Amino acid sequence: MYAQALDQKDRSPVTAEDPVRLERFEARCAVEDKIEPKDWMPEAYRRTLIRQISQHAHSEIIGMQPEGNWVTRAPSLRRKAILLSKIQDEAGHGLYLYSAAETLGVSREELSEQLLSGKAKYSSIFNYPTLTWADMGAVGWLVDGAAIMNQIPLCRCSYGPYARAMIRICKEESFHQRQGFEIMHTLAKGTAAQKAMAQDALNRWWWPCLMMFGPPDQASQHSDTSMRWKIKRFSNDELRQKFIDAMVPQAQFLGLDIPDPELRFNEESGHWQTGAIDWSEFRRVLAGDGPCNRQRMRVRRQAEDEGVWVRDAARAFAAKRAARLQAAAIAAE
Ligand code: FAQ
Secondary structure: OOOOOOOOOOOOOOOOOOHHHHHHHHHHHHOOOOEOOOOOOOHHHHHHHHHHHHHHHHHHHHOHHHHHOOHHHOOOHHHHHHHHHHHHHHHHHHHHHHHHHHOOOOOHHHHHHHHHOOOOOOOHHHHOOOOOOHHHHHHHHHHHHHHHHHHOHHHHOOEHHHHHHHHHHHHHHHHHHHHHHHHHHHHHOOOHHHHHHHHHHHHHHHHHHHHOOOOOHHHOOOHHHHHHOOOOOOOHHHHHHHHHHHHHHHHHHHOOOOOOOOOEEEOOOOEEEOOOOOHHHHHHHHHHHOOOHHHHHHHHHHHHHHOHHHHHHHHHHHHHHHHHHHHHHHHHO
16 A cells, blocks of 8 residues: 555556657657647657656655654754745645646646555655754755756756756755755764764665665666657666765765765776665665655645645635626626
8 A cells, every 4th residue: 555656657558659740759859849738749758757747746745754854853943944945845846846747637636646545656765764953964965966966957858847847946956955965064063973963864865865866777667768758868877876976075075974885986987886776675665665655655644634624715715706706797797
């Protein structure tokens, strides 16, 4: 029941596309034309986008929970205000992304139902707990850092509404990353106990962040078509490597150790090389058995149930207002 996306795919067969239209579509992608909602697109392109955009939206919504855990315990009023704003930004990102997905002909209700029923995936990273205040630093620095690395290329995605949503999201994500780095910096340059807390957070978040980029290229089912259609611009492994190369010097600047005894700089390739990633852990989290999968879904469902009266009240108000306006229009005739 808590497994992510065991049955999320639209299994109805994709009928053969008109070869002429398909060729024209592929040619538009090749020359970097933006595809807009009313343009013809292959059914597989539409489904891929709905899958990716909705998983991304769900990740933003579920991603509020690990941070929400620290709102009441932030160490100062300033930190609390910043954290609250960041969490509100995540909600906004979820909403822009649901709107982008809706332009592809799927309703917000369907998407929400896929998440609440446990059919839809969201990012593996949000199934890990935030145990200390330093985790707010690590989430901002590393999780938002990984998100930016993955999402900047999405600003050039071939699908117009997704690309445009990503531009604003990326601007906000870079603030988030800065605030996370600033928390880590304060802790790492603070007392020995604070530095140990920052190191512990890095130890717990490093490997799950590397997994955020998705399975290794040879195991990534969607990368080839998504790259041909210019939805994705880089492969999962390419983005993971860019992230590692960016983060290692930042950890060094902070005076923190990356928890990987095999980490070394490869002079030949010019890249930092890590030890092996434990992909069995990634598969376990995706199958619903991460440290917090059950808790995340329980909290999400509870929030949905507790919001019923708000949605009912909004609908009742909208109906009353429409009736009032209609009555006024009739009276004016
Ligand atoms: N977790 O063939 P690929 C954030 C699935 S937002 C769970 O390589 P694709 C902001 C994948 O869906 C973070 N599932 O797939 C924030 C597919 O399964 P399916 C979210 C994963 O789509 C910060 C299967 O594995 N970002 O952090 C994961 O070509 C702080 C095979 O994979 C996005 O969603 C994973 N990590 O590439 C919020 C960005 N990785 O659908 C709050 C947009 C892979 O066939 C606080 N998405 N899978 O059942 C993407 O760029 C892509 O979808 C990838 C995966 C790169 C995630």
